[in-house]
Amino acid sequence: MRPKKRHVLLLWMLVCSGMTEAIEPISTSIAVGMAAALTGFLASYQNIFYYFHECCRPEWISFNRTGLEADLERKLFGQHIASRIILKAVNGFMSNENPKKPLVLSLHGWTGTGKNFVSQLIAENIYKEGMDSSFVHVFTAELHFPHASHFETYKTQLQQWIKGNVTNCAHSMFIFDEMDKMQPGLIDSIKPYLDYYDKLDGVSYRKAIFIFLSNAGGESIIQTVLDFWKEGKDREELELRDLETQLSLSVFNTKKSGLWHTSLIDKNLVDFFVPFLPLEYRHVVQCAMAEMKARGVRPDHSVAEQVASDLVYFPKAERVFAVKGCKTLESKLDYYT
Numbered sequence: 001m002r003p004k005k006r007h008v009l010l011l012w013m014l015v016c017s018g019m020t021e022a023i024e025p026i027s028t029s030i031a032v033g034m035a036a037a038l039t040g041f042l043a044s045y046q047n048i049f050y051y052f053h054e055c056c057r058p059e060w061i062s063f064n065r066t067g068l069e070a071d072l073e074r075k076l077f078g079q080h081i082a083s084r085i086i087l088k089a090v091n092g093f094m095s096n097e098n099p100k101k102p103l104v105l106s107l108h109g110w111t112g113t114g115k116n117f118v119s120q121l122i123a124e125n126i127y128k129e130g131m132d133s134s135f136v137h138v139f140t141a142e143l144h145f146p147h148a149s150h151f152e153t154y155k156t157q158l159q160q161w162i163k164g165n166v167t168n169c170a171h172s173m174f175i176f177d178e179m180d181k182m183q184p185g186l187i188d189s190i191k192p193y194l195d196y197y198d199k200l201d202g203v204s205y206r207k208a209i210f211i212f213l214s215n216a217g218g219e220s221i222i223q224t225v226l227d228f229w230k231e232g233k234d235r236e237e238l239e240l241r242d243l244e245t246q247l248s249l250s251v252f253n254t255k256k257s258g259l260w261h262t263s264l265i266d267k268n269l270v271d272f273f274v275p276f277l278p279l280e281y282r283h284v285v286q287c288a289m290a291e292m293k294a295r296g297v298r299p300d301h302s303v304a305e306q307v308a309s310d311l312v313y314f315p316k317a318e319r320v321f322a323v324k325g326c327k328t329l330e331s332k333l334d335y336y337t
């Protein structure tokens, strides 16, 4: 490393960490001298460094409530229950200076109903860099934990990753995608971190956010929504309590849910089970309109309807819900526009 570069790196470390932790590896006398010499420089350039390098600081991490509310309202369709819970949960957690435990959300529902999308909206309204933030971590079974035989290694590794990242930044966010593909028990290895401890080995996990995504429970949600539909009731009248008990039971008892018989549920460490409802034709139309808008083309309702009517719907007889929700819409739109 060339001297100049090293300077910049050191400076960055000092600025980002508030000067104390980064000094430790260097001998104290050198550090004191350097720090003194740098103080003036730091004072004037600090803001510029905050500006260019992502740090674990409010300049880069701060919750925008109005932003999340607006995003959920304008960009997420057909999920009145999920919208409400997510906003309440994240807002409550982020405005609490002293949370007693990390926020743990478990999002459930059929493919394409918006689980990943919602995680992204949460990240974008907390981290300036959104999903690209170095404080947002996504784990998938296929990518991070592919081999059943390495179970023990994965458990240790996962613990180390979480611990390492939370040590770096208390406001870290961890998203576990495709929980249903994870080996039962793997997630139990991080249970202590989700619990009501003040500190574990000197690290506090209370400001972290954990989000689990899974299709598990999707079928029980669909059944409830379908029954509602058959009774001719308005979907918006569905409430969390209509779904919640059934949902947590089916998640707990489904072997392939990633949360099968997990003590996370036993011990009430999951703060919210969030159901995502299957999407109807009209929601797919809304998704298509929003997607056109996002692409900067004028939203064309007839195109949106055409795209939506070409999708496959279930159950076979009634054709109420889109099999893939809004998932394959982007490529479909390419074809029509």
Ligand SMILES: *[C@@H]1O[C@H](CO)[C@@H](O)[C@H](O)[C@H]1NC(C)=O
Residues within 6 Å of the ligand: 064, 065, 066, 067, 068, 070
């Ligand atoms: C919060 O989000 C709103 C709506 O997206 C936006 O107009 C506003 O500038 C954001 N505020 C901050 C501080 O980023």
Ligand SMILES: *[C@@H]1O[C@H](CO)[C@@H](O)[C@H](O)[C@H]1NC(C)=O
Residues within 6 Å of the ligand: 137, 138, 160, 161, 162, 163, 164, 165, 168
């Ligand atoms: C943070 O998590 C990532 C996985 O997303 C891992 O590769 C990295 O080693 C972790 N960092 C620390 C300091 O443990």
